[in-house]
Amino acid sequence: GAVVSQHPSWVICKSGTSVKIECRSLDFQATTMFWYRQFPKQSLMLMATSNEGSKATYEQGVEKDKFLINHASLTLSTLTVTSAHPEDSSFYICSATPGRGRETQYFGPGTRLLVL
């Protein structure tokens, strides 16, 4: 149980284009989903927390107009990297929790984004 999927697993795009990454909880309802960014050989950096049906809460320093997050249903959250640039190339990981205040997060396999 508690499986989280991400799609796509790999994406290469041209600079200036937008990329959408999907995060789905497959066998549970995810009230809260989190989006992380991970640089090579570094820890995870929390970008934003997303609760179903409400606006995402972004961490300090994360541009909300650049990283658009939508959590329209209890099983799906999307991250759109708008007008992507090479510095946005990274490994993006989502996670989900079954309920508000629940501590255990279940992680997706990650999406590697390369912006040329």
Place this chain on the structure above:
Amino acid sequence: GDSVTQMEGPVTLSEEAFLTINCTYTATGYPSLFWYVQYPGEGLQLLLKATKADDKGSNKGFEATYRKETTSFHLEKGSVQVSDSAVYFCALPTGGGNKLTFGTGTQLKVEL
């Protein structure tokens, strides 16, 4: 604020060696503590957790004991395998229990 400190890697061991990855924490109160594992090219998987002092979390031969007197949650395994090669993250909940704060991760490489 709450934080987690892990030993720096990489850690390179021979198969069947004993593993310890140190983790200490700073927190208000006594939060749950977690170890996550990230295999190459993948997302994180919950390895084990402990929810209160003196609890021992265990999974797949790995163990960690929540020690409040030393504010530690060291990860141990008696005999590592090549398949254990991964990056290991210690973590604790912050921000009211909803967010996770991760350590910097410790890369483990197990050789034959």
